[in-house]
Amino acid sequence: MNSPAATVSVRRRDGEVVEDRSWSTASLDLLASAAPWRTFRWYKGQKHYAGTYWAATTQSHVIYESRLELTRLLFADFDSSVHGLVAQPFLLKAVVEGKVRKHIPDYFLITERGPVVVDVKPRQWLSMPVVAFTFAWTRRAVESRWWRYEVWSEPPQTELENIRFLAGFRREWLFAPDLLDELRRADLEGVPMGEAAERLPQWPEPCVRAAIHHLLWRHDLHTDLTEPLRPSWMLRRTA
Numbered sequence: 708m709n710s711p712a713a714t715v716s717v718r719r720r721d722g723e724v725v726e727d728r729s730w731s732t733a734s735l736d737l738l739a740s741a742a743p744w745r746t747f748r749w750y751k752g753q754k755h756y757a758g759t760y761w762a763a764t765t766q767s768h769v770i771y772e773s774r775l776e777l778t779r780l781l782f783a784d785f786d787s788s789v790h791g792l793v794a795q796p797f798l799l800k801a802v803v804e805g806k807v808r809k810h811i812p813d814y815f816l817i818t819e820r821g822p823v824v825v826d827v828k829p830r831q832w833l834s835m836p837v838v839a840f841t842f843a844w845t846r847r848a849v850e851s852r853w854w855r856y857e858v859w860s861e862p863p864q865t866e867l868e869n870i871r872f873l874a875g876f877r878r879e880w881l882f883a884p885d886l887l888d889e890l891r892r893a894d895l896e897g898v899p900m901g902e903a904a905e906r907l908p909q910w911p912e913p914c915v916r917a918a919i920h921h922l923l924w925r926h927d928l929h930t931d932l933t934e935p936l937r938p939s940w941m942l943r944r945t946a
Contacts, residue, residue, distance in 0.1 A: 795811055
C-alpha cells in the first residue's frame with residue numbers, strides 16, 4: 708500500500724503553532740525541538756497514571772500519560788544511542804480511504820541511527836481494528852521518510868526492574884567526580900559487583916557501590932541485565 712500524503716503540525720516551545728507543514732519536507736530541527744502537542748491534567752478518578760520524568764538524556768522533564776509510556780521513557784533514557792526525545796511531538800494528518808485521519812505519536816527519538824517515531828500500546832490492544840489501522844497508516848507515513856517507526860509494548864519484566872533500579876543513580880551531579888574517575892581507571896573487568904567496592908578502600912563503601920550503579924547506567928560498565936542483579940554478577944568494560 709502506498710504511503711499517504713501527510714501533513715504535520717508542531718507546537719514550538721514558545722507556544723507558536725506551526726500547522727499543516729508537508730510531512731515529507733518538515734525539518735528534523737523543527738520536530739526535534741517541539742513542545743508536547745497535547746498536555747494533560749490530573750484529576751480525581753482518572754484511569755491513566757500520568758506525570759513527568761526527569762531524563763538524563765535531555766537534562767529536562769518529559770511527560771508521560773501511562774505507566775507503560777514511563778517504561779518506554781526509562782528504556783530510551785538508558786539507551787546510549789538516544790540523544791534527544793520529545794513526548795507527544797506532533798499532530799500527523801493524512802487522507803486515508805477517503806477520510807482525514809489524525810494521530811499524535813507518543814515519542815520522537817533522535818538516535819545515532821536516525822529518527823524514531825514511537826507509539827506505546829499494551830500488547831493486548833494491538834489487535835483492535837482501530838489501533839491496527841492507525842498504526843498502519845502512521846507506519847507508512849514515517850517509513851516514507853526512511854525513518855523508523857516503532858510500536859512498543861510491555862518489555863521483559865526482569866530487564867525493566869533492573870533498568871528502573873539503575874535509573875535511581877542517573878543524576879551524575881550526585882557523585883564525586885574524583886570517585887567516578889577512579890572507578891573508570893580501576894581494573895574491574897570480571898570483578899563481581901559485590902567485590903568491586905573493595906578496589907577503592909579509600910572511599911566509603913556505600914558511595915562506591917552507588918557510583919558503580921551510576922556507571923552501569925552510563926554504560927561505562929556492563930553486566931547481565933536479563934537476570935535479577937546480584938552481587939555475584941561480573942562487571943565488564945564492554946557489553
